[in-house]
Amino acid sequence: MAPRICSGIQPSGALHLGNYFGGIRPQIEHQDGAFLFVADYHALTTARDAHAIDHHRLDVAATYLALGLDPTRATFFLQSDVPEVTELAWILATVTPMGLLERAVTYKDRVARSLPTTAAVFFYPALMAADILAYRSEVVLVGSDQVQHVEICRDIAASFHAAHHKDVFTMPRVELGVPVPVPGIDGAKMSKSYGNHIPIFASGHELETKVMAIRTDSKTVDEPKNPEEDTVFALYSLFASKADRDEMARRYLAGGYGYGEAKRALAQLIRDHFAAARARRDEWLSNEKDLREILHEGGRRARAVARQTLDGARSACGLTKETR
Missing domain, CATH: 1.10.240.10 (Tyrosyl-Transfer RNA Synthetase)
Known part of the structure; x- marks a missing residue:
């Protein structure tokens, strides 16, 4: 049986060739049983325009479906439709050392460049850890720039197990979408933030x-x-x-x-x-109702799995509820 794969992508604008070869294509090639999500909570670390965020969420969903994602084979959903993940992120935060988050390259880069940095930017790796662990993911498909975040996820899971003397989470491993970054028009790694990207x-x-x-x-x-x-x-x-x-x-x-x-x-x-x-x-974007229903159905399926993981974490912490 193929390992369970998890991966997400932020709805932060038009997807480009780096996204396609580094994430979308390998995700679709390994979509059977996978948990693939639109990381709209993560997008809130920098995005502020509500209309634009919703537009980009739908655009990402339509792009995945157009490129071959089959929602009957993979669980495809919005990150924000699974509140269990944010609760799990808080539980994980209680065993996450500050130093671990301070070493995150994305956080250090923003600080070094004197960019506005919120608590959400600092907490980003812990939420990503919850995204991964909630679905009992065995493999995380990421670009080379996200490998450290998966390593942080493993460290957080190990800290939780040590603190509560119980193994609750599946320890994930990394697989890269492409072995080297896709070059942008200036020869550097293709990225929207660098302005060197080619939209799909x-x-x-x-x-x-x-x-x-x-x-x-x-x-x-x-x-x-x-x-x-x-x-x-x-x-x-x-x-x-x-x-x-x-x-x-x-x-x-x-x-x-x-x-x-x-x-x-x-x-x-x-x-x-x-x-x-x-x-x-274009056809998917003209059928917004169907597009949203696919995402909501995926969210319902994702919640069922995340709820079981969260219950295990709550139980390990002594937070078992009599009724849920």
């Missing part, structure tokens, strides 16, 4: 603009080029067949093949790859 469903003009802006070296059309050092080729390789990758690499090395031509080939490949999914996404 970028319009024709936006896609052309983004791809043509990919940073390259100054070699002329006639000069040979090293495909292993080029962002255009790296992105092309994510989509192309082996034969097409090998052919583009041959053209790079031979010379007489310019970056402009390579960029146009990449833009066309991205456009073709997501064309059918783009149409399905």
Whole structure:
């Protein structure tokens, strides 16, 4: 039997190619029995526009369904539809050392950059631990930037077990969506916060603009080029067949093949790859009632599992209720 997988994604704007290859695609490939959620509570650490948050929640849901998520195979839901997780997060907080949270890279980065930092930002890893532990997750699919948070989750679970002399939680392990980060148009890791991302469903003009802006070296059309050092080729390789990758690499090395031509080939490949999914996404967004019902049904299923885990944690703490 396949291990139970858990993963979430924040509804913080249009999803991009880094989200797709680093999270969405591997999640959908391993969706049977998985718990996949839209992390709207986590989004509140930075987002303030209520209308935008709800819009992005639905957009994320429509995107997942359009790209192949089957809600009869996976439990797909909104994080905020499972209040048991926030109660569990508080229980976990009682055994979480301050120093553990202070070492979180995301928190340290915000402090170092003098960005506004709330208690929620500090508490983020503890809530993520509750997300993971509530569903008895065996594997957590994350990007490389989230590995530390899963390690913190394991530390918190171990602290709880030691404090209450009872093993309540399943200890999860990490699996990376892709072994290396997907590069953005500037060659750095693709991220909305860096402004170097290419949206999955970028319009024709936006896609052309983004791809043509990919940073390259100054070699002329006639000069040979090293495909292993080029962002255009790296992105092309994510989509192309082996034969097409090998052919583009041959053209790079031979010379007489310019970056402009390579960029146009990449833009066309991205456009073709997501064309059918783009149409399905638009159809889902036009059926908001059905979309919300899928999420709510997933929330009901998720709550049933989270309730059992929470009851185990409450019992270990001496908080068993006579009636629930």
